[in-house]
Amino acid sequence: MSKIVIAGNWKMKKGLEDIRAFCKAIVSSLMARDMAGVMPILAPSYPFLDLMQGELKGSPVKIAAQDVSSHPAGAFTGEVSAAMLSSLGLEYSIVGHSERRAHHDESNELVREKLLMLMDNGIKPILCIGETLLQRDGGSTKEVILEQLDGCLRNVNIYNAENIMIAYEPVWAIGTGRTATGEQAQEVHRIIRSWLNNTYNQAIADEIVILYGGSVKPENLAGLLAMPDIDGGLIGGASLQADKYLKMIDIALESRK
């Protein structure tokens, strides 16, 4: 059984002092817990990746980037390459978040290029997919999910299930307070697993960590984790407060008992 992943995506919401205070608030309590069954991940903005690795050194927290350039190097002002992230020793990066797709017109093809760039540099992508409200109401959720999986993972070799995570984040549930029910999320997670089985094999399908994201908070996490195909959360708002983040870690630990 893989670990439950409690990943915080801080988006563009935390600056230096706030981050220092957060790390201070969680580090000793995390070190005091037996974290065998749970993997905490936090994704700050680029300038704080290295700082956070230092602040949380020795703790079980893995630090992730929120995005990466699709280019290897060169004249791309403002971009950050996978090699640069790798040189910091990062193990994970979010890619294809719906906010990037919506505000920066990222296509499945571009997300695929970024994902390959990460993998080539030894960084594990956390690939985000999910339908909009219009698509759900129009009955095309399954079609959209399959199109995103086909587009982002076309001819991508996944030799080891640990090399990638998938995050199902219905766009209508992000930052809206409107969470998918456990059953709604489970239905899509099952679709993702069966696509993985058809495309790769049963072992990959069984072992790949599939996170749910969209208004996850301490109050609804246990219900989501009770679903057979939900392996953790990719959490925005509720991951910004140290006490809530620790509470979600405890809920995940409890769910493993």
Ligand code: 13P
């Ligand atoms: P919220 O938890 O704030 O809805 O954000 C989810 C998200 O976008 C995580 O990547």
